[in-house]
Amino acid sequence: MTKGISRIWTVVVGLTLVGLTSCGEPAPPVGATEDLDGPHRKAAGLLARYDYDDAVQILESVVERDPQRLDARIDLAIATMNRQKENDEPSALAMLDDLHARHPEDLRAGFVSAVLHLRAGNDAIARDRLAMVLEGDESDPFAWYHYGLSLERDDPEAAAEAYQTAVELDPYQRSGWYRLGSVAARLGDEATADAALATFERLENNPRATTVRPIYGRLGPKSMARPGGSPPKDDARPFGGAWSLPEPLAIVDGSPNWSSGGRGATPAVADLDGDGRLDIFIASALEDSSPNAVLLRVEDGYQLATEHPLAVVPDIEFASFADIDQDGRADAYLAGRGPNRLFFQTGPGDWTDVTTATNTSGGDFDTRDVAIVDTDHDGDLDIVLANADGPDAILNNDRDGRFTDVTETTGIGGDAGSRRVLAADLDGTRDLDLLIIRDAPPHLVHLNDRLWNYRHDDLEFERIRNADLMLATSGDLDGDGTMDLITADRDGDVQRWVRDEFGVFEPRLLHSFEAPPDNLAVMDVNGDGRMEIVTDSAVGLSSPVAWTPMLADPENGYGVIAVTDSGVPQMIAPGPGRFAFTAIELAGAEDTTQAMRSNADGIGAILAARLDDRWTIKSNLRPDAGPGQSRQPIPFGLGGAESLSYLLIDWPDGLFQGEVPGVGDAGGDGASLAAGSVDRISEIQRQVSSCPVLFAHDGDEFRFVSDVLGVGGVGYLLEPGVYSEPRPFERFPMPAGSLAPDQNGRLRLVLCEPMEEVCYLDAVKLVGWSLPEDWSLAVDERLAIEGPPATGEPIFFRTTLDPVTAINDRGDSILPAVTNADRTAAPLPRLDHRFIGRLDHEHVVTIEFDRPIPTADGPRTPWLLMDGWVEYPYAQTMFAAWQAKASYDAPTLEARGADGAWFVVQRTFGYPAGMPRTSAFPLSELPEGCDALRLRTNQEVYWDRLRVVIGESAPPDARRVTLPPSGAEFSAIGFPKRIDGPQRCPDYDWSTRSPLWDVRHQRGRYTGFGDVLDLVSAADGAVVTIGPGEGVEITFEAPPGADSMHWILDNHGWCKDRDRFTRDGETIDPIPGEDVRDDEARILLQSTRSRIEAGR
Incomplete structure (x- = not known):
C-alpha cells in the first residue's frame, strides 16, 4: 500500500473494530430450494434488461417461498431500489437496514445500504458501513469510490486518496478519475487534477470504461443479482493445439482440375444457396470453362457447382460478399482484370448479373482489392476499389438501384499502383477511414470527415504513409475499445501502430519473419476472449498461399480455407485446444415495415462482449488483410463459460444496443449468446x-x-x-x-x-x-417551412367548420379518421423504406365543407387547425436522401374556388412539429366561394383531425x-x-x-x-x-x-x-x-x- 492508502486504511480499521466479529466471512448457507434457482436467475436476467417491476414480482415470490434465501432478499431490495416508483428507495433501504442488522457480515447488504444512505444524505452511516465492507474486501474499487464520496465533505484529502485507490484498482473507472480530478483541483493539486480529468476524457469511447451511478449495472458486483444454481465455469483450457493440420478440402462427387500457380485462387466464404450453411468461392481456381470454384456445403463435404452463375465469369481474381440490396441474402462483387461484375442473389441460390443496371463495373482496370462498406454512414453499402493500373474509386450506393462514382468528389482516387484497401476507424472519430496500400510508398490515408469529405495528408499518419507496407488489418488486441492498426512490411516485420506523446503514429514490432506473410488476421484463436495476430505460419501454411478465416463450425471458432501453390484447397480446422465459442450475425434492417438506418449486414458495427470481468471487442469488418471479403458470423470465445455475460453493439448509425442472454426486447426471448449458437441480432428500430x-x-x-x-x-x-x-x-x-x-x-x-x-x-x-363557455383557443404554431412564420399568438374562436367529406389520393373516404382527435389518423400510402419519414408517393387529403369558408374580414380570419404528428427523418437520413435526389416535400395547401378550380394557397407551409399536437395555418388568401381544401405531401405526416375555425378578437370578458x-x-x-x-x-x-x-x-x-x-x-x-x-x-x-x-x-x-x-x-x-x-x-x-x- 502507498502511504496515502495506509492513512485511509487506518481510518477504516478504526471505524470497523467496534462491534464486528465476523466481517469478511462468507455469508452462511440459507436453505436454498433448488426449484427457486430458475425464477431467481430469470429475475437476474430481467434486471439486466432494466425490467425492474417484473423482477420485483418474481423475487417477492421467491422470498415468500424461502424467507431464508439471503441473496434473494438482497436482490429484491436491489430490484426495488432500481424500480424508482414512489417510496421504492425508502422501502429498499428499510429492507437492507434490516438485513444488515441481521447479517452484518454480508458485504452486499452493507454496500448497497451504504449507497442508499449516501443518497439520503446520511454520510456518517454510509461511511461506517463502507468501512466494514472495505475490511471484508479491500479490492473493490466501487466501495473505495463510495467511501470517497462519504468523506468528501468532511475530509477532502482522505476522499482524494480513496478515489486514487479506486482508480488504481480499476483504471477504467471514469467516475473515480472525475472525482479525483475535481477534489484535487479543490485542494490546489493542479498536476493531479489535470492528469485525472485528461484520463476521464480519454476513456469516453472505451467500452471497458465504467461510470458509477446509483442504478443497476453501475455500482459494481456487490449490487448485481446473485442467483443460486449457476453452473461453475471451467477455466481449464482443453488439451491440445489451437489448429489442426491442413487437409485437402473434402469434395463430393468428382475430382476438380485445380489450377496451379499464377494470380487468383483467392478464397472467400458466404451462404451462396440460402440454406444457412457457409459455402466457398475460389476465383480462377480451375482449368475449365468454368474457372471459378463454387463449392456448396453438403452433408459430407463440398460439392462443385460448375454451372453456377458465379462459376463461369472469366478473369476474376477474388470476390467480395455482402447484402448490398438489403434483402437478407449475400450478393457478390467479382473483381479482377477488366470490368468487374456485381451479382444479386434474388432468391435462395438464384443469381442475377446487375452490373450494367447498377453502373458498378468500375471501369476497365486491374482491381486488386474491394471493400464493401458504408463509407458515408448513410445506411447502405458502398463499394471501394483499389486498382493497380488506374485510380482507386468509391461507388456510392444511391438507394435507387444504381451507384454513382464519387471518386472525384471525395478526392480518394490517386494514381495507379494500389494493391490493398483497409476500411477502419483509424483516427478514433466513429467513422470509417480508408488506408490504401500501394506497391511502393507513399501509401494513401483517407480520413473520413463525413458528407463525402476526406482529409488526405494528416501529419499523424506520416510514418504509416511512408512505411514499406505490404498488408494491413485492424483489431482490438488489448480490449481497450480502440482498433489497433496491424501491418506487415516487405522485410517480414509485423507491427502494431501506436500514438506517441504528440499523437503521431509510430510502429511497435510484434513479430519478425524472413519474408512477408501472404495474409494477416486478428482473431481469438484459443477461445479465451483474447485477440491474437495470425499469419501463414501460425496455421501451418507456407508461402505462397492464399487463405482466409472461415467459421465452418461456430462452436469451435475460426478455421482457415487456403489455396497453396499446388492449387488444391486446404482446410485447416480448429484444433482440440480451444474453449467453446458463440457467434453473432448482425442484421441492420430485418423488418420491412421499418425504414433503414444501418446497412443490412451491420458492417462497421462495433461489438463489445463481456465475459465475467473481461472484454472482447471486435468490429464487424473484414478480420484479415484480403483481398476480397467474406460474409459470415462473428465468433466470440467463451473462456469456459456457458455464454457471454452480455453484448454491447454500437451500430453503424450510432445507435447503441445491449443484449443479455435469453432476454429480448420488451422482455421476450432474446439471443442465447451460448456455446455453439449463432444468434442473429437485428438492430432495434427505436x-x-x-x-x-x-x-x-x-x-x-x-x-x-x-x-x-x-x-x-x-x-x-x-x-x-x-x-x-x-x-x-x-x-x-x-x-x-x-x-x-x-x-x-x-x-x-x-x-x-x-x-x-x-x-x-x-x-x-x-x-x-x-x-366564456362557448369559446375555444388554439395557437399559431407549426414548423413553418415557407409562407408566414408561426407567431405563437393565441387564436380565439367559437365557430368551427368540420368537413362533410374527406377523400385520400387512393379515392378512399377517410372522414371518420380526420374529424376526431383520437390518435387514429388518416391512413398513409406505402412508406419509402429507404428513408425514415418519407412516403413512397404523395399523400393527398381532400376535405369538403357544406358551405363556403368565410373569407378574412378584419379580425375575423379563418384558420386551418391540424391535429396530428410527424415522423422526423434524422440528419443521417437527410444526407442519404440528398444523395438519392429524394426530396422531402412538406405539406402544400390548396383551395377550391366557386368556379371549381384549385388554387395553391401556400406551398410547403409546414407541419405539426413532433408528437401529437394541434398546429394552425392562417387562411387569409382563399379564393371566393372556397368550399374545399387539399393537403399534399410525401412526408410521413399523420393527419388526425382537420377543421377550419374562424379566429376572432378575444372576447371582452x-x-x-x-x-x-x-x-x-x-x-x-x-x-x-x-x-x-x-x-x-x-x-x-x-x-x-x-x-x-x-x-x-x-x-x-x-x-x-x-x-x-x-x-x-x-x-x-x-x-x-x-x-x-x-x-x-x-x-x-x-x-x-x-x-x-x-x-x-x-x-x-x-x-x-x-x-x-x-x-x-x-x-x-x-x-x-x-x-x-x-x-x-x-x-x-x-x-x-x-x-x-x-x-x-
Whole structure:
C-alpha cells in the first residue's frame, strides 16, 4: 500500500473494530430450494434488461417461498431500489437496514445500504458501513469510490486518496478519475487534477470504461443479482493445439482440375444457396470453362457447382460478399482484370448479373482489392476499389438501384499502383477511414470527415504513409475499445501502430519473419476472449498461399480455407485446444415495415462482449488483410463459460444496443449468446432522438402529453453545408384536461429527455386563459417551412367548420379518421423504406365543407387547425436522401374556388412539429366561394383531425393569467417506458421508468442536479442542459379556476441530437443563446455547469 492508502486504511480499521466479529466471512448457507434457482436467475436476467417491476414480482415470490434465501432478499431490495416508483428507495433501504442488522457480515447488504444512505444524505452511516465492507474486501474499487464520496465533505484529502485507490484498482473507472480530478483541483493539486480529468476524457469511447451511478449495472458486483444454481465455469483450457493440420478440402462427387500457380485462387466464404450453411468461392481456381470454384456445403463435404452463375465469369481474381440490396441474402462483387461484375442473389441460390443496371463495373482496370462498406454512414453499402493500373474509386450506393462514382468528389482516387484497401476507424472519430496500400510508398490515408469529405495528408499518419507496407488489418488486441492498426512490411516485420506523446503514429514490432506473410488476421484463436495476430505460419501454411478465416463450425471458432501453390484447397480446422465459442450475425434492417438506418449486414458495427470481468471487442469488418471479403458470423470465445455475460453493439448509425442472454426486447426471448449458437441480432428500430418530452400532472398523476421545442433543433442537416434555422421558442397549447392542480394546489410539469440528445431549456411559463363557455383557443404554431412564420399568438374562436367529406389520393373516404382527435389518423400510402419519414408517393387529403369558408374580414380570419404528428427523418437520413435526389416535400395547401378550380394557397407551409399536437395555418388568401381544401405531401405526416375555425378578437370578458415557475427541480428521473401505438403514435408511461437505457450523453459540462429555478425563470441564455434520462419538474402556483382554464406552455430553448451528421452532435457545446446572454446570465450559466458527462 502507498502511504496515502495506509492513512485511509487506518481510518477504516478504526471505524470497523467496534462491534464486528465476523466481517469478511462468507455469508452462511440459507436453505436454498433448488426449484427457486430458475425464477431467481430469470429475475437476474430481467434486471439486466432494466425490467425492474417484473423482477420485483418474481423475487417477492421467491422470498415468500424461502424467507431464508439471503441473496434473494438482497436482490429484491436491489430490484426495488432500481424500480424508482414512489417510496421504492425508502422501502429498499428499510429492507437492507434490516438485513444488515441481521447479517452484518454480508458485504452486499452493507454496500448497497451504504449507497442508499449516501443518497439520503446520511454520510456518517454510509461511511461506517463502507468501512466494514472495505475490511471484508479491500479490492473493490466501487466501495473505495463510495467511501470517497462519504468523506468528501468532511475530509477532502482522505476522499482524494480513496478515489486514487479506486482508480488504481480499476483504471477504467471514469467516475473515480472525475472525482479525483475535481477534489484535487479543490485542494490546489493542479498536476493531479489535470492528469485525472485528461484520463476521464480519454476513456469516453472505451467500452471497458465504467461510470458509477446509483442504478443497476453501475455500482459494481456487490449490487448485481446473485442467483443460486449457476453452473461453475471451467477455466481449464482443453488439451491440445489451437489448429489442426491442413487437409485437402473434402469434395463430393468428382475430382476438380485445380489450377496451379499464377494470380487468383483467392478464397472467400458466404451462404451462396440460402440454406444457412457457409459455402466457398475460389476465383480462377480451375482449368475449365468454368474457372471459378463454387463449392456448396453438403452433408459430407463440398460439392462443385460448375454451372453456377458465379462459376463461369472469366478473369476474376477474388470476390467480395455482402447484402448490398438489403434483402437478407449475400450478393457478390467479382473483381479482377477488366470490368468487374456485381451479382444479386434474388432468391435462395438464384443469381442475377446487375452490373450494367447498377453502373458498378468500375471501369476497365486491374482491381486488386474491394471493400464493401458504408463509407458515408448513410445506411447502405458502398463499394471501394483499389486498382493497380488506374485510380482507386468509391461507388456510392444511391438507394435507387444504381451507384454513382464519387471518386472525384471525395478526392480518394490517386494514381495507379494500389494493391490493398483497409476500411477502419483509424483516427478514433466513429467513422470509417480508408488506408490504401500501394506497391511502393507513399501509401494513401483517407480520413473520413463525413458528407463525402476526406482529409488526405494528416501529419499523424506520416510514418504509416511512408512505411514499406505490404498488408494491413485492424483489431482490438488489448480490449481497450480502440482498433489497433496491424501491418506487415516487405522485410517480414509485423507491427502494431501506436500514438506517441504528440499523437503521431509510430510502429511497435510484434513479430519478425524472413519474408512477408501472404495474409494477416486478428482473431481469438484459443477461445479465451483474447485477440491474437495470425499469419501463414501460425496455421501451418507456407508461402505462397492464399487463405482466409472461415467459421465452418461456430462452436469451435475460426478455421482457415487456403489455396497453396499446388492449387488444391486446404482446410485447416480448429484444433482440440480451444474453449467453446458463440457467434453473432448482425442484421441492420430485418423488418420491412421499418425504414433503414444501418446497412443490412451491420458492417462497421462495433461489438463489445463481456465475459465475467473481461472484454472482447471486435468490429464487424473484414478480420484479415484480403483481398476480397467474406460474409459470415462473428465468433466470440467463451473462456469456459456457458455464454457471454452480455453484448454491447454500437451500430453503424450510432445507435447503441445491449443484449443479455435469453432476454429480448420488451422482455421476450432474446439471443442465447451460448456455446455453439449463432444468434442473429437485428438492430432495434427505436427512436433515439426527437425533442424533449412533456408530462403533465392531471390532478391524479403524471401523464404523457407530447414533445416540445421541435422547432428549436440545433445543427439539423438538410443537405451538405445547409442546416435548419432553429426557432428558440414554442407556445404549446395544452390539451383539455391534461393539466390540473394537485392536492397541494400546484400545477406540475416535467420536461425530460428519454432519448439520446440534449435539451437546452432557457425559460418556461404558463399562460392561462379563462374564456366564456362557448369559446375555444388554439395557437399559431407549426414548423413553418415557407409562407408566414408561426407567431405563437393565441387564436380565439367559437365557430368551427368540420368537413362533410374527406377523400385520400387512393379515392378512399377517410372522414371518420380526420374529424376526431383520437390518435387514429388518416391512413398513409406505402412508406419509402429507404428513408425514415418519407412516403413512397404523395399523400393527398381532400376535405369538403357544406358551405363556403368565410373569407378574412378584419379580425375575423379563418384558420386551418391540424391535429396530428410527424415522423422526423434524422440528419443521417437527410444526407442519404440528398444523395438519392429524394426530396422531402412538406405539406402544400390548396383551395377550391366557386368556379371549381384549385388554387395553391401556400406551398410547403409546414407541419405539426413532433408528437401529437394541434398546429394552425392562417387562411387569409382563399379564393371566393372556397368550399374545399387539399393537403399534399410525401412526408410521413399523420393527419388526425382537420377543421377550419374562424379566429376572432378575444372576447371582452376573457381573463389572462401568466404564471412564472415557483419551483424547478432538476434530477436524473430515468427513462419513462415508451409505448408505440399504431401509425407510429407514441405514448410514455411515467409510472414505469428505467434508470438506464442504451443511450449516451453528448460530451460536455452539464447543469448540476438540484434547484434550477433561476435558470428557467427568464429567456436570457442561461440554460439547463438536460441529457438522456434527466428531467426538470416545474411547479406553478395554481390560480382560482385553474381547472377550467385553457393553458399554453410558453417554452424557450433548443435541442440537439447525437446523430453522426448533426453539426457538433458529439458535444453539447457550443451552448446556444449567446446572442441574448448578458454578463449576469453568462456567470449564472457557467457556475451551474458543474457536472461532466460523456458517453454511457
